Amino acid sequence: MRVAILGGTGAMGTGLAKHLSKKNEVIIGSRDERRAGDAASRIEGAVGMGYEAASRAAELAVFAVPYSAIGEAARLSGALSGKVAVSMVNPLKAEGGLLKFALAEGSAAQELAAALPESKVATAFNHISSLFFERETMVPMDVLVAADARGTYEEVAALVTSIPNLRPLYAGPLSEARTIEMITPLLLNLAKMNKTGSLAMKFATTRDPAR
Numbered sequence: 065m066r067v068a069i070l071g072g073t074g075a076m077g078t079g080l081a082k083h084l085s086k087k088n089e090v091i092i093g094s095r096d097e098r099r100a101g102d103a104a105s106r107i108e109g110a111v112g113m114g115y116e117a118a119s120r121a122a123e124l125a126v127f128a129v130p131y132s133a134i135g136e137a138a139r140l141s142g143a144l145s146g147k148v149a150v151s152m153v154n155p156l157k158a159e160g161g162l163l164k165f166a167l168a169e170g171s172a173a174q175e176l177a178a179a180l181p182e183s184k185v186a187t188a189f190n191h192i193s194s195l196f197f198e199r200e201t202m203v204p205m206d207v208l209v210a211a212d213a214r215g216t217y218e219e220v221a222a223l224v225t226s227i228p229n230l231r232p233l234y235a236g237p238l239s240e241a242r243t244i245e246m247i248t249p250l251l252l253n254l255a256k257m258n259k260t261g262s263l264a265m266k267f268a269t270t271r272d273p274a275r
């Protein structure tokens with residue numbers, strides 16, 4: 065699959081790109097083409113482009129950008145029309161010594177869907193700390209994926225399973241993104257208060273779910 069990682073110069077984007085590049089064609093997207101090229105040069109087979117060119121060239125785009133950048137995605141709506149766009153964005157705020165979910169209603173993924181009305185928007189990868197991507201091989205973990213159409217889930221699930229040890233689980237329509245995004249501050253607070261290092265989720269199952 066030809067995948068654009070928008071914000072691919074950041075911790076999360078670079079880490080995901082490194083693992084995806086083993087089985088996919090990766091395009092690192094940045095607001096600055098030179099930064100994109102620099103980041104891509106450190107990942108075998110990857111190329112770097114600006115956001116618009118990366119979105120046009122890709123079959124699927126992953127938004128590895130801060131929450132504050134979601135509104136700006138609207139200018140990519142033409143380039144991403146008809147394509148799957150994946151949010152991994154977690155809107156967080158600090159309150160009373162804890163991290164909390166920052167939105168009174170909705171989710172970052174639903175805001176991305178509003179900015180990209182002609183794209184098939186999903187949320188995924190929200191709970192993987194970038195620190196896990198620093199290892200050569202991923203620790204076994206589950207990746208919750210929400211998307212309105214099951215077909216969109218299938219496309220994202222194929223991307224997820226292209227990284228060994230990641231298991232995609234369908235979480236339902238995009239309205240479930242709010243619940244998914246809310247889990248991240250819980251994991252971060254658990255890790256901090258219990259001094260565990262980064263936590264990831266792996267559910268016990270009585271059988272392997274069908275994709």
Ligand SMILES: NC(=O)c1ccc[n+]([C@@H]2O[C@H](COP(=O)([O-])OP(=O)(O)OC[C@H]3O[C@@H](n4cnc5c(N)ncnc54)[C@H](OP(=O)(O)O)[C@@H]3O)[C@@H](O)[C@H]2O)c1
Nearest residue numbers: 071073074075076094095128129130133153154190193194
């Ligand atoms: N870090 C984690 O462990 C982790 C885990 C799970 C999910 N997430 C989520 O993944 C996303 C990325 O996290 P990160 O830690 O990698 O973030 P980051 O380093 O702060 O940002 C990633 C990239 O986004 C681009 N960017 C920054 N501001 C932008 C703006 N206003 N408009 C467009 N692009 C902008 C930058 O690339 P250029 O300057 O090159 O354009 C930057 O390198 C966040 O939404 C976060 O909630 C993070």
